[in-house]
Amino acid sequence: MSDATIDRKRLAIAVLALVAGGAAVWVGSALLVDVTAGWRVPVILVGIALALIGLDRALTALLRRRIQIALVLSVAWLVAIVAAAALADFLPLSESLRPDQTLDVPARLRPDLFSAHPLGTDNQGLDILGGVIYGARVSLIVGCGAVLIGALIGGLGGIIAGFKRGRTESVLLFLADLLLAFPPLILLLAMVAVLEPSVRNVTLGLAVLSVPIYLRLARATTLAVAKREYVLAARVLGARNRRLVVSEIVPNVLPVVIAYSFVLVAVLIVAEASLSYLGLSIKRPNPTWGNMIAAGQESFNRHPHLVFGPGIILFLTVFALNRVGEAASSKWSRRRR
């Protein structure tokens, strides 16, 4: 590709792909209404993939540098879902919480992006988009809350272990290994077996899972950082331990911990969704992505949107978190090396 002129041929192909992909999505969602969903869904998926590739290529050709379209879209998605979850009470959503308010709404309406029910309605006529947004609130609170608690306790413990070494380190590591010795989902199941499934308890359960992971991560990073010359230099200059930890170790461990947090939030959101799918977490009337999918699976042969509506939102959120986490860790861990 030359520097001065835009490569017209590439651009034309890219725009063609974008248009073809968009057409496939439109045909799949609007025209093939009578065709079974087994054929419609692949057409739509191929269309989306084609449109994304086209968009990527077109932007590359136009801006003459590679932009990571998936990363940009992931950030946009995360911002959108956080904003929607935070502002759920103020959005003009149809009734999605109280089944006694939806007696006159037809049940299992098909998704129609330009109606009052963009993602359709469920078995009780409740709006799926509204449920998904209120469900996002639960997922995000539980996932981020657990990661915050886990990062605080585990991160602190890991820094102490990596900095003090010796007996403290052995004890902390053994405790972490003990928690990691349980298969994670089974530990979670055991905890919800005896505790009432509320947002608080599920968050605490997930936090228990994340503490040992953070402890090991923070310890390993602290070990690497503590060996560096600038720490030695600070020590030679007469810095005490507390100052070393606060102004040398923590600022260098923090980026690694934050980068990993995105991926861990994704893992914990999946764990919470799995629990509520199994009926062991937060239950109706509070919608969560997991319990909406569980409720929809009875009739999802004829009404796939009951499962795939919340399912796609869940997938996109987890995907976006993974993508952003990957970008963050490749950016920050390179600097560390």
Next chain:
Amino acid sequence: MIRRGAIKVVRMIAIVLLVTLGTTLLLELVPGDVASSVLGEGATAEQYEALREELRLDQSIPSRYGDWLGGAVTGDFGKSIVPPVTEVGSLISARLPVTIEIAVLAMLLSLFAAIPLAMWTAYRAGGAGDKLVSGFAFGAISVPSFLSALLVIFFVIFHPGATKALIAAVGVMVVASIVVGWIKADRRPHSRRAWARSAAAAVAVVVLTVLVVWQFPAFPRQGFVRITEGGLASNLRSAFLPALTLALLEASVYLRVLRADLITTLDEDFVLSAEAKGLPAWRVMARHALRPSSLSLVTVAGVGFARLLGGTIIVEAVFNVRGMGDLIVNAIQTKDYPVVQAGVAVLAVVFVVMNALVDVTYTYLDPRIRARHV
């Protein structure tokens, strides 16, 4: 070496003991009085006392744990407290093989898919095929297993026509890429044996695709058939979809790990010298590059057993398979604490032992690690 092994064994036993102690302490976490929360209202005082006795609630924690451990070592986990009252030990010995079969099958499927794909994508890193496969793997990692189970059910069971078309399309694409390879290779000198090999590969793909599409098996939507009940064929048919669901995620993880390691290895000098000797690409990949690249795969696959145990619990619920996960989830819902305790303890111990085994294997596989400890 021996000293190190002994430390590992002692450590493993300590972890097993503490993990099982942890499951005993579960009952302490139950808010309120355990016996009355299990029995509900309207229970007689005799029932209440009998249940407290059964759960050993009147004993101190150390003696309760001692009793439980003593029984557990001989396979006696007590009786379930929710009717029908059965020996927990017999419940577990009926359920555990099912879960292990699905987990092992998933592990085999994912290794079988991931290793060749990783070799191919690493060899053609940055190409269209690599982008497609790597993108798919990154996406598959973001799909929770209950969702991919429902996707598998949706396509394979509800819409087998679309699934067959998809399989046929993939087969056609693979054959087409082999043919394109021929056309391109025509411009370069090539041996008769290389010809024969790629022709055989093309024929094999065609035969396989036709066979799968033509003889597409009718998978059951739910349930599990034991070998002793319905023979091997229907056993495998009932275990296949749950295993496939788990393998989608598992294979993607392996693929990403192995591909990254292979790409690093392919930069090394010994690979260059193997290529310079004129060895064919597949031989360089399989004989020279794969082995030094497979160490993190072994680690990840070993830890993968944990993911599989967890994942099996989910797919058992979706496919209605009566394995350990189904047992534990039902026991949690009916507050059948002895079953929960025993089930969690058994899975945790299986997990700890598996991890220890992986640790040992790893030490033997990597001469560098071995050398460090001699």
